[in-house]
Amino acid sequence: MARGTMTDPPNPAARTTEADVADTQAIRARARQRRVQASMARERVRRVTNAVMLGLTGLATLLALIPLVWIIVDVVLLGAPSITPDFLTQSFKPASLGGGGVLHAIVGSLILVGLASVMSIPIGILAAFYVVRNPNTTLGLAVRFGTDVLAGLPSIVVGLFVYTLLVVGRSYSALAGAVALAILMLPIVLRTTEEMLKLVPDSLREGALGLGAPEWKTAFSVLLPAALTGVLTGLMLAVARVSGETAPLLFTALGSNVLSSALNRPIASLPLTLFVYATQPDPIRHAQAWAIALIIMVIVLALNIGARLIARHRAM
Amino acid sequence: MVVTKPLSTKLPTPLVRRMFQHGDVPFKIIIVLATLFTLALVVGVGVMLWLFTSVTRMDLGFSFVTSKTWNPTGSQFGALPFVVGTLITSILALIISVPLGVGIAIFLAELCPARLRAPLGVMVELLAAVPSVVFGLWGIFVFVPTVVKPLGNFLKNAFGTSGDVIDLPLFHGPFYGFSYLAAGAILAVMVLPTIAAISRDVLLAVPGSQREGAFGIGCTRWEAIWQVVLPYGLSGILGAVILGLGRALGETMAVTMVIGNVAQLSGSLLSPGYTMASVIANEWGESSTPAYASALLEIGLLLFIMSVLLNLLARLLVWSVQRRNPQQHA
Missing domain, CATH: 1.20.5 (Single alpha-helices involved in coiled-coils or other helix-helix interfaces)
Structure with a gap:
């Protein structure tokens, strides 16, 4: 370019070419710059989108923790003042006499949940033995799907079912309430036991059978102990789940204001009492409802956290 | 011998x-x-x-679901208001909780430092462990007065008064706090952990090679998640949403305590109503006649059928994802 400009005779055509070249280069340079700028802008948009959206997911996580913390704080602040020795050792009294305590509901809950565990745990574990040994037979597949359906049923539907089964023609009873809770526990017990038994190495089973142990002895003294911590985790989660159940008890255990341990009569429970007290207009009952909520939350959260600690201990 | x-x-x-x-x-x-x-x-x-529902099934047949008059003393049993109430509250709950739940799943599965993942995951799951009746108590005395009431009044003033620039019938009518809006909002909190926890498991099951491929062609992290990881796990996330919907449909106590319990068909989120589960819980004690009890039981039967169908759908979706890469599923 520099070569010909000075020595060559002025040639209109050549001059135009030179100018053209310069122009073209300038145009190209500008275009390149525009492209670079545009791509930098795109890059910026992408980077900002990236940061904003990733930030939003973090925010969503924080947002989900707010209700948990809020509920726990409220339950502790509003419930703790009402938890007195009298509250835990007395039964129901009319509000004009101070409202009494919730001993009847504590006893009722213990009976209901205890009885439900006694009914559901053996059945769940036995059925899990079957499912683990025969996962792909017709019955195995059917019960695996059935367990999923049972686990997904609204608890109120289970309550209505037990009503038609055990309450119609008889009366509301503690037994019916326990059966309803047992049906809600069964799928949880079955599924966690199944998952845990699956993790036990086959060599353990083969070794026991090879030593001449019968199938049932292998199951109860080799497989179940090997899976014990996991099964225990499942049982704790199942108990936690039904400790707070209210809806199915409306149609089965009904609730009661007297301290009772009879299985053929209505019985109180903590969540049911909480529901009744919360929907009454009396402030004394509201305070008691918060106190019951505190008791339930302590039980449920302790079981949940305990189950997770055991599970982690096992994993390590 | x-x-x-x-x-x-x-x-x-x-x-x-x-x-x-x-x-x-x-x-x-x-x-x-x-x-x-x-x-x-x-x-x-x-x-x-x-x-046990033969009485109402014989008498009413399909009109049980399509009739909108619920007048037990006059022996008129129409479950439409409750079906609609269940749909309104459940859909509202999903609209709130699906974006949040998927966001949480993305954060926990893709972004969160490994050390924080377990404790945050446990906290989200603990929210699922809070009993329904405790949610209800908290709803009555805390959530409705401090969150739902201001929110409802704002929506009513902004969109619900005739003459506004945007006038939505969704926010018309008197508002006292206990409403579809309150029930939907509290349901959103309750189904959030279900959706978040299952979606997180689905995202964790997406093979790492998918992400590596996306990063390899120059994707940002968000582009990799949005254009590669999420589509890969879409059917699993859909399954999570359906399971969440299943929980919302059958949720009883918390809804009963905040929805206001009025048997009416209303298109406004601010009006009180009933869901299928809450009408059974609330009116059971008053069901004096066999027909009344049968009607409530039939609502339970409808819930049973809906729940079985939803579970079927959800399991199929979740299974389809797990079958695609069984070795990745932890």
Whole structure:
């Protein structure tokens, strides 16, 4: 370019070419710059989108923790003042006499949940033995799907079912309430036991059978102990789940204001009492409802956290 | 002679004695019975509810679901207001909780430092462990007065008064706090952990090669998640949403305590109403006639059918994802 400009005779055509070249280069340079700028802008948009959206997911996580913390704080602040020795050792009294305590509901809950565990745990574990040994037979597949359906049923539907089964023609009873809770526990017990038994190495089973142990002895003294911590985790989660159940008890255990341990009569429970007290207009009952909520939350959260600690201990 | 005698008596043991010798056959029978019992429960729920609702099923047939008049004292049983109430509250809950839940799943599965993942995950799951009735108590005395009321009043003033720039019938009518809006909002909190936890498991099951490929062609992290990881796990996330919907449909206590409990058909989120589950819980004590009880049981039967169908759909979706890459599923 520099070569010909000075020595060559002025040639209109050549001059135009030179100018053209310069122009073209300038145009190209500008275009390149525009492209670079545009791509930098795109890059910026992408980077900002990236940061904003990733930030939003973090925010969503924080947002989900707010209700948990809020509920726990409220339950502790509003419930703790009402938890007195009298509250835990007395039964129901009319509000004009101070409202009494919730001993009847504590006893009722213990009976209901205890009885439900006694009914559901053996059945769940036995059925899990079957499912683990025969996962792909017709019955195995059917019960695996059935367990999923049972686990997904609204608890109120289970309550209505037990009503038609055990309450119609008889009366509301503690037994019916326990059966309803047992049906809600069964799928949880079955599924966690199944998952845990699956993790036990086959060599353990083969070794026991090879030593001449019968199938049932292998199951109860080799497989179940090997899976014990996991099964225990499942049982704790199942108990936690039904400790707070209210809806199915409306149609089965009904609730009661007297301290009772009879299985053929209505019985109180903590969540049911909480529901009744919360929907009454009396402030004394509201305070008691918060106190019951505190008791339930302590039980449920302790079981949940305990189950997770055991599970982690096992994993390590 | 002396040596062979015990042998000869031992070999031809009768079949029955041999079967029971080690207790294996009884054991097998017992575990099969336990399994059959579990299965019978599922079938039994449907059968018993079907049998006990014959009164209203014979009398009303399909008009039970399509009639909108619920007047038990006049023996008029129309479940439409409750079906609509259940749909309104559940859909509202999903609109709030699906974006949040998927966001949480993305954060926990893709972004969160490994050390924080477990404790944050546990906290989200603990929210699922809070009993429904405690949510209800908190709803009545805390959530509705401090969150739902201001929110509802704002929506009413901004969109619900005739003459506004944007006038939505969704926010018309008187507002006292206890409403579809309150029920939907509290349901959103309750189904959020379900959606978040299952979606997180689905995202964790997406193979790492998918992400590496996306990063390899220059994607940002968000582009990799949005254009590669999420589409890969879409059917699993859909399954999570459906399971969340299943929980929202059947949720009883918390909804009963905040929805206001009025049997009316209303298109406004601010008006009180009933859901299917809450009408059963709330009116059970008053069901004096056989027809009334049968009507409430039939609502339960409808809930049962909806829940079975939803579970079927959700399991199919989640299974389809897990089958695609079984080795990745932790």
